[in-house]
Amino acid sequence: MSSPTDPPSKNTRSLCYRARDNFYKCVEDLGIDFKPGSPVPSQCKVLRQTFENSCLSSWVEHFDQQREAEARKSKFLHRVINSKKEELAGGLTGKPQS
């Protein structure tokens, strides 16, 4: 979206949020970690275009970065949880403990 001189109204904001959510759901369903600047999967290309048309470029960038940070956080948490699980599982299966 080219930068208008008027701030986005409540309606414009809702349209932007919806387009954003549609696009992110698309890449999530494909199991892809969409990073800012990475190529858009072909199935989601149209949704990406709608997203970029409904929201200001600064907003698109902001949401992409936010999304990436959230994905990183949840991956980190998963890693921690899984490693804890393995530690505990080791103890329960009677493996020799140091």
Add this chain to the structure above:
Amino acid sequence: MRLGTSLVRFMLSSATPSTSYISSPQLTASSLAFNKSPYVQILNHRNHIMHRLLSSEPARRSGGWGQAPPLSFQMLLVGLMAGAGVLAGSQVYIDTKMQKAMQTTQQVAGKASVGGGAFELVDTNNKPFTDKDLLGEFALLYFGFTFCPDICPEELEKIAAAVDMVEAQTGVKIQPVFISVDPERDTPAKVKEYVKEFHPRLLGLTGDLESIKRVSKLYRVYFSKTGESKTDYLVDHSIIHYLINPEGEFVTFYAKSYTADNLATSMSENVRKWKASHPDYHPTLKLT
């Protein structure tokens, strides 16, 4: 002293179990040797000591006991009471000191460190608006910008809900205020369109960069443009709501984590406290 000793004696005697109370099978089984049983012997010894302590006769040597202890029971009691008195006294002293210290910090926080200062901005009708225009009622300040993607709309919706809840709970209308930290783009006209979508009473204030810098400094608000574009950029800023009392003093702040409910509860509480200490404030209002 006489009264004291007899009182102590009474207390001790009532604390001493009488031998008829003892009904333990082991003891009754050896009833023939009862009077010489260890238990009774110990009791007798104890009574003997107490008698010696409480009597005003000088200490006498008797088999195996040696001299009477130098400390009499009265002295011990007096000592304990004096000790307790000292402890209580010091506790009261510490409490008052702490209270004074806390009051001073609160006063400093209210007057010197955040808010409570003069600012000059412009309202959505292009009329000058200063801190004095907020006096007389509580105000909730939020710093943001109209081109904000998600946070400002969320926070402003929260404020709108909270302010309505406070009105429902106390009958008092808190003044919500939006101050723009984007002087380059946010003109009074644009801010007018922006704020009316959140709440009819939401006040929108703008100003030139210098005025905005000054009011931000007052409230320790951080703000900074991000990105290189001249027209399409975001403004990074602290996400905090500031509650000001009817005398223009800073009361407290609320972080993003506060829900509308939490906000309303806290603000209503502040309204009640203010009413309790300021009888002229909404004199006809009856607050529960």
